[in-house]
Amino acid sequence: MRIFYFANASVPSRSANSVHIMKMCEALAGEGHAVTLIVPNEWLRDLGVTEPFVFYGVTAAFRLVKTPWMRWHPKGWLDLVYVGAWGLWMRLTGRPDLCITRNLWAGVVFPILGIRTVLELHGPVSREGRMARLLDRLGVFRNPRLLRLVVISESLRKYFVDFGVPEAKIRVLHDAVNAGLYSAPSEPGPSGSPLSIGYVGSLHAGKGMEILLALALRDPQNQYHVFGGSPADIERWRNSASPSANVVFHGHIPNERVPETLARMDVLLMPYLRRVAVSGNYGDVAQWMSPLKMFEYMASGKAILCSDLPVLREVLEDDRNALLADPDDLDAWVRAVGRLSDAALRARLGATARAEAVRDYTWEQRAKRILPILH
Numbered sequence: 001m002r003i004f005y006f007a008n009a010s011v012p013s014r015s016a017n018s019v020h021i022m023k024m025c026e027a028l029a030g031e032g033h034a035v036t037l038i039v040p041n042e043w044l045r046d047l048g049v050t051e052p053f054v055f056y057g058v059t060a061a062f063r064l065v066k067t068p069w070m071r072w073h074p075k076g077w078l079d080l081v082y083v084g085a086w087g088l089w090m091r092l093t094g095r096p097d098l099c100i101t102r103n104l105w106a107g108v109v110f111p112i113l114g115i116r117t118v119l120e121l122h123g124p125v126s127r128e129g130r131m132a133r134l135l136d137r138l139g140v141f142r143n144p145r146l147l148r149l150v151v152i153s154e155s156l157r158k159y160f161v162d163f164g165v166p167e168a169k170i171r172v173l174h175d176a177v178n179a180g181l182y183s184a185p186s187e188p189g190p191s192g193s194p195l196s197i198g199y200v201g202s203l204h205a206g207k208g209m210e211i212l213l214a215l216a217l218r219d220p221q222n223q224y225h226v227f228g229g230s231p232a233d234i235e236r237w238r239n240s241a242s243p244s245a246n247v248v249f250h251g252h253i254p255n256e257r258v259p260e261t262l263a264r265m266d267v268l269l270m271p272y273l274r275r276v277a278v279s280g281n282y283g284d285v286a287q288w289m290s291p292l293k294m295f296e297y298m299a300s301g302k303a304i305l306c307s308d309l310p311v312l313r314e315v316l317e318d319d320r321n322a323l324l325a326d327p328d329d330l331d332a333w334v335r336a337v338g339r340l341s342d343a344a345l346r347a348r349l350g351a352t353a354r355a356e357a358v359r360d361y362t363w364e365q366r367a368k369r370i371l372p373i374l375h
Helices: 016-030 052-056 077-093 104-112 130-138 154-163 209-218 231-240 255-263 292-300 330-339 343-360 363-370
Strands: 002-006 034-040 063-067 098-101 117-121 146-151 170-172 196-200 223-227 247-251 267-270 303-307 323-325
Touching: 002 016, 002 077, 016 034, 016 052, 016 292, 016 363, 052 255, 077 104, 098 104, 104 117, 104 130, 104 146, 146 154, 154 170, 196 255, 196 292, 209 223, 209 231, 209 247, 209 330, 231 247, 255 292, 267 292, 292 303, 292 343, 303 330, 303 343, 323 330
Parallel strands: 002 034, 002 098, 034 063, 098 117, 117 146, 146 170, 196 223, 196 267, 223 247, 267 303, 303 323
Antiparallel strands: none
């Protein structure tokens, strides 16, 4: 099948969005499809990287096209113009068998132009305002050329059912991981020994640096490692709280280095607050998210300590594949870290999480499930 993946992301960049897109294209190509990824022409130059396939640790099995006349993905009506130009180009040069996109305008325009489309959304569309009225007036979700709406959580599925999307058109596909990159973990250190406790990801509002820094102050015997964030993010957090000698900021790491980084940790943190911003420190995805790092953590086979949020309980269960703690109760986090000094508990939680990641949450499985049956 000839598949175009039309994406908003800059490649390479620090965003989990860009990781998701590159991994999905690799998995789709691995299923034997001819895949073309279309992205804007800009990338984060301060990363010092120009080779995106190496940066993301993916094989160059698909074609990467950077729009020569568009540096950053535009917003608002310019986004519509950009999408329309690409849609017309697809019609004039031969339509792909399928287009997959996380761009809402593309989900509107491409089916109108006769392009069979799968739209993936990781957050809600406001039920009020011009976009909602436009979607309803154009019958976007009833267009037979919009084959499927993919969402990343059951809570988001329920939202779009209430929005008016036919239930049969919606598929829930959580994020995923390339489990083959993660070796089975070595035997955990002895109970009671100091722990290396890690966090990998962005340092945006709500991701939980407040919890991590406060926890480190209460838990001086263990070492906390933070992998991620821009230099400005790191400096802001360093200056926002009392300095703690047991917190080490390592800066951003390429996705290809995540497996080896997680392998050096004993415990992995997802300390989300009840409001979680996305890239750019705006919005709130705490009700809908399916964090990519959750599945990377699971595949590593290390014990996970995570905020107890309803959407995360779609995958994680307290004392089965993770420990869950109330994000508003620091004492609960201190107690959980104390429990994780038990090597047997860490091994049990990690083994269960790893088995579930391998069984249910690989990119290969996701690539198979995202594709509709074409007639």
